[in-house]
Amino acid sequence: MISSSQLVLGSATVLGSVFWVELVRDIYHVLAHIWEPLNRLHIWHHKVFRRDLTVIDEDIYKKAHWYNDLPEAGVMLGFGLLFWVTLCLFQVNMAWLGLAGCLYTLSFMGAAIARGFGVPYAEELTDITHRPGAFEKLPGDWFVNRPYHWRHHFDNQEAYYCGTFTLVDKVMGTALSLKGKRVAVTGASGTLGQALLTELHQAGAKAIALTSSTQELSLDIQGQIVPLKTLAWQVGNEAAILEDLKKVDILVLNHGINVHGDRHPEAIHKSYEINTFSQQRLIELFLSTITTNQDRVRKEIWVNTSEAEVNPAVSPLYELSKRALGDLVTLQRLDAPIVIRKLILGPFKSPLNPLGVMSASWIAKRIVGGARRDFRNIIVTINPFTYLFFPIKEFLVANYFRLFSKGKTP
Ligand SMILES: [Zn+2]
Numbered sequence: 001m002i003s004s005s006q007l008v009l010g011s012a013t014v015l016g017s018v019f020w021v022e023l024v025r026d027i028y029h030v031l032a033h034i035w036e037p038l039n040r041l042h043i044w045h046h047k048v049f050r051r052d053l054t055v056i057d058e059d060i061y062k063k064a065h066w067y068n069d070l071p072e073a074g075v076m077l078g079f080g081l082l083f084w085v086t087l088c089l090f091q092v093n094m095a096w097l098g099l100a101g102c103l104y105t106l107s108f109m110g111a112a113i114a115r116g117f118g119v120p121y122a123e124e125l126t127d128i129t130h131r132p133g134a135f136e137k138l139p140g141d142w143f144v145n146r147p148y149h150w151r152h153h154f155d156n157q158e159a160y161y162c163g164t165f166t167l168v169d170k171v172m173g174t175a176l177s178l179k180g181k182r183v184a185v186t187g188a189s190g191t192l193g194q195a196l197l198t199e200l201h202q203a204g205a206k207a208i209a210l211t212s213s214t215q216e217l218s219l220d221i222q223g224q225i226v227p228l229k230t231l232a233w234q235v236g237n238e239a240a241i242l243e244d245l246k247k248v249d250i251l252v253l254n255h256g257i258n259v260h261g262d263r264h265p266e267a268i269h270k271s272y273e274i275n276t277f278s279q280q281r282l283i284e285l286f287l288s289t290i291t292t293n294q295d296r297v298r299k300e301i302w303v304n305t306s307e308a309e310v311n312p313a314v315s316p317l318y319e320l321s322k323r324a325l326g327d328l329v330t331l332q333r334l335d336a337p338i339v340i341r342k343l344i345l346g347p348f349k350s351p352l353n354p355l356g357v358m359s360a361s362w363i364a365k366r367i368v369g370g371a372r373r374d375f376r377n378i379i380v381t382i383n384p385f386t387y388l389f390f391p392i393k394e395f396l397v398a399n400y401f402r403l404f405s406k407g408k409t410p
């Protein structure tokens, strides 16, 4: 009879050994992009595919397996054996289970050899992250899938390194690359808008200001004035910027209004119109620009719904309109063809809120850092309850919506 503690230890050893060899694979891949001797082998893998993931040349495809996939599996096997030897040296119970990672690696090695020899169907059955065809899923959050890996080939080769689990990219901040992406931010003349645009510019993105003012905006980066591409738009006339949105990769919805204690009908109308409906119209407009595989993995929406989703903001209409927006985003992202991130932010210091504890630039840094780690809900606040309540609320509401509403049938 196997005791429950043996079962737990055994499972942990098997999973740990598999995780270990995957970690080795990802580190090997990172090194292959920065260390010339390994890069000479790895480069073959990057010569194989067209943007639609069809193979350019069968000969190069076969060679890539001998030069890249096979050595990679060899290194994984070597370190897998090292894992098992270490368990033996420490006389861990059932150390032989630590060989699971080697067995797992041998399946990749066998597949790489089969593809290298051009064995029929080896490619279709074993090379699942490189198959052509329409992307039906979003880039994986915790597991690498085809849309996730496509970006390593054609978005930025200095990001999206992971092969199976996305953990290494999350730790390194390479799970989303902003380099060269056109990122448009609404509420661009506000304190947080300016801080976000600065941070995005410094992350290598092409920052675009979306503002209701007619003035051209610029950034002040350590005394240097950087002019910004500025697009004017008006609440209620969102459709006028459709052509501009087609050229935008990431739309950051950051505009909003706080009527504080006012509860006149006009204040109700204004709060919902700006904080909920105009954002909703921009989301729908932006989603209408998604047509290609590339759009589905490069385009994103980030919505600043604020921590008023789960906490009081001492402003009833601000809370009501922001919660409505937050819930609508939760509903819409059940079928959205692209990643929609929520920014759950606490109050920050600005001319409107001189008592705020956090600075806008500190928040902007954390938002960009969270996005690069591919967090779909980016929480930045000093209130510990938000970190506790928001994930529970989001999980429950999303599943309630999933159960009691229907989306598009594919
Ligand atoms: Zn690849």
Ligand SMILES: [Zn+2]
Pocket: 029, 033, 042, 046, 152, 157
């Ligand atoms: Zn690579």
